[in-house]
Amino acid sequence: MKCMMKNPKSYVLWYHRIWCLGLASEIEKETGKTLAESLLTQEIQLCNMFFEKDDRNFHCWNYRLTIFKMIYQYFETNFWDFLNKELAFTISMISKNFSNFSAWHYRSKLIALHFDKNNINWNSLTALEFFKKDLEFITNAINTDPKDQSPWNYHLWIVNNLIPIYVRKAEVKDGSVIIEL
Numbered sequence: 001m002k003c004m005m006k007n008p009k010s011y012v013l014w015y016h017r018i019w020c021l022g023l024a025s026e027i028e029k030e031t032g033k034t035l036a037e038s039l040l041t042q043e044i045q046l047c048n049m050f051f052e053k054d055d056r057n058f059h060c061w062n063y064r065l066t067i068f069k070m071i072y073q074y075f076e077t078n079f080w081d082f083l084n085k086e087l088a089f090t091i092s093m094i095s096k097n098f099s100n101f102s103a104w105h106y107r108s109k110l111i112a113l114h115f116d117k118n119n120i121n122w123n124s125l126t127a128l129e130f131f132k133k134d135l136e137f138i139t140n141a142i143n144t145d146p147k148d149q150s151p152w153n154y155h156l157w158i159v160n161n162l163i164p165i166y167v168r169k170a171e172v173k174d175g176s177v178i179i180e181l
Contacts, residue, residue, distance in 0.1 A: 008050055014063050017043075021067070025074045035075040035082070043067050055093060061102035065109055072113075080117060086110050091137070098141035104154040122161050131158050 004013050024039050035041055047064045050057055068086065072079045090107035094100055111130075120126050135158065141151035 004050075008054065008057055009059050011059065014059050018063065018066050021070065025070050029074045035071065035078040038071075038075065040067050040071050040074070051093065055097055056100050056102055058102045061106050065106060068110075083110060083114060083117070087114065094137070094141075098144055099148050099150050101150040101153065104150050108154065108157050127162060131162065134158060 003010070004017075007013065021039060021043060028038050044064065044067060047060050047067070050060045054060075068082075071082055087107070087110050090103050090110065093103040094107070097103070114120070115122065115127065115130075120130070135155070138151045138155050138158075141148065142155075
């Protein structure tokens with residue numbers, strides 16, 4: 001911990017910690033520990049502490065993603081609730097700092113898992129509905145700072161994943177545009 005506090009962007013420190021956590025998680029699984037008792041939960045709190053000092057530390061974000069994957073591997077029954085909490089966490093972090101590309105990137109990784117778990121087809125209305133909120137959020141970020149690349153990159157990721165959504169038919173009815181996908 002002392003080394004991490006002095007140099008929180010050291011690859012060696014983060015990777016060593018991941019290696020240790022992998023070994024510890026195996027033991028925790030064998031002994032029947034719960035996610036609440038796991039070191040993985042403590043590590044999520046450690047990430048939160050580091051984000052208070054630097055919310056854009058991509059080393060810590062990558063570490064958190066690795067912990068997230070370990071939770072899926074070792075505590076799958078608790079994972080899906082945790083996934084929803086993490087999606088909310090990304091929104092709170094992005095709200096604090098629209099320029100936090102690491103938070104946007106982490107969110108994209110979580111969404112892919114969310115879609116997979118819920119059998120959401122990327123080229124569906126369900127996916128489009130999910131991303132409407134994100135697109136509104138991106139619009140606010142872009143209006144705040146149009147030159148900031150982070151929301152634009154996330155926007156590109158969304159568009160690339162939603163394409164192709166084909167419009168079969170569009171018509172105007174009672175002043176509203178009706179689109180059939």
